[in-house]
Amino acid sequence: MTGPFVRRRRPVPPAPRRRLLALAAAGCAAVLALTLPGTGAAAAPSAGERAVAAHPAQDRQQADGKLVGYFANWDVYQRNYHVKNIDTSGSAAELTHINYAFGNVQGGKCTVGDGFADYEKSYTADQSVDGKADSWDQPLRGNFNQLLELKQKHPGLKVLWSFGGWTWSGGFGEAAKNPAAFADSCHKLLNDERWAGLFDGIDIDWEYPNACGLTCDASGRGAFTEVMKALRAKFGGEKLVTAAITADASAGGKLEAADYAGAAQYVDWYLPMTYDYFGAWDAQGPTAPHSPLTGYDGIPKDGFNTAATVTKLKSMGVPASKLLLGLGFYGRGWNGVSQSEPGGTATGPAPGTYEQGIEDYKVLKSRCPSTGTVAGTAYAHCGSQWWSYDTPATIGSKSDWGTQQGLGGSFVWELSGDTPDGELIKAIR
Secondary structure, three states: OOOOOOOOOOOOOOOHOOOOOOOHHHHHHHHOOOOOOOOOOOOOOOOOOOOOOOOOOOOOOOOOOOEEEEEEEEEHOOOOOOOHHHHHOOOOHHHOEEEEEEEEEEOOOOOOOOOOHHOOOOOOOOHHOOOOOOOOOOOOHHHHHHHHHHHHHHHEEEEEEEEEEHHHHHHHHHHHOOHHHHHHHHHHHHHHHOOOOOOOOEEEEEEOOOOOOOOOOOOOOOHHHHHEEEEEEEHHHOOOOEEEEOOOOOOOOOOOOOOOHHHHOOOOOOOOOOOOOOOOOOOOOOOOOOOOOOOOOOOOOOOOOHHHHHHHHHHHHOHHHHHEHHHHHHHHEEEEEOOOOOOOOOEEOOOOOOEOEEHHHHHHHOOOOOOOOEEEEEEEEEEEEEEOOOOOHHHHHHHHHHHOOOOEEEEEEEEHOOOOOOOOOHHHH
């Protein structure tokens, strides 16, 4: 990951802070519960299908919005973070939706990203959500089976399959040549009988349409709109259709490269990636918070902050209710820094557990505690290292700001970066 905007890569009765339901929102939710697929009691599983057991409908659409958490399939390896951890941390009780990252995009089609992690890996009883060990001959194992068990325990929780991401966005250019065929392949994959009842929607993480990410795309300004239009036409009202999008609000930046306003009519919501604005890909600095809520004196680039992103999307005609606030559960940092405040010089990226220049919040909170705040987020100077990350206090303030802006909720990248007791996700108001 070497450039800006790289991707780092209830119900249960809702928490008390989420109980301030507006009458209008409650009325809308009641109508939705009666009319949208998947919001009522689950149908009895048909023969040979692995389906979620029937439960009474419970409303997860809080007046203060959705709470979406990304769960990455690679978390089950070095990170040793599993679906069960989403439950034991208390995160599942807070979340309305989980975005499962990532499926791949190959040959113009949606494809499985990691078959072993997705549906083959066996879980012992102590690793499993339901406390039962996988058998050698059961038809579905891995994260998919564990997510089905999580949905049984939290029956209003929805799961979307996210496709693309920083590494696998190169395939979208081919998909955009025949959007209908791409949408058809995605529909078939999500509805595969092996994991019937699991996926409630699709999330497209194209980094970036008609712009450069790990690879550069030249599909044209209207390609993203055509892809989202085809997905909505195929899925109809059957499943959710969402998209993670760039947060680059600079003049002539990535938000202007594609018709995000035109595509907004086809999505249930957008997830602007309002983090990774700055990082140690600029090895000598200046040091700057990777997820500033607002601008500040000395910010390295105009349009690289959450407020600017939201303002620009609104000005383009995207409804605030279709925008979720992006929150990173990790920090970005530099080494060789002598200045405590932002704007210092550096010699390179700070060391990280899995990758230089990046570290989970759960590690940083004790390894390099916050020493200050700027632009609504925290930073820390410890020894020669300089880090920026969100804390429970800044998360709470950011989510309050999102509510004031009329946003549709929040989303987090990604769940494994939180503490074992979920202190960040529980700070989202």
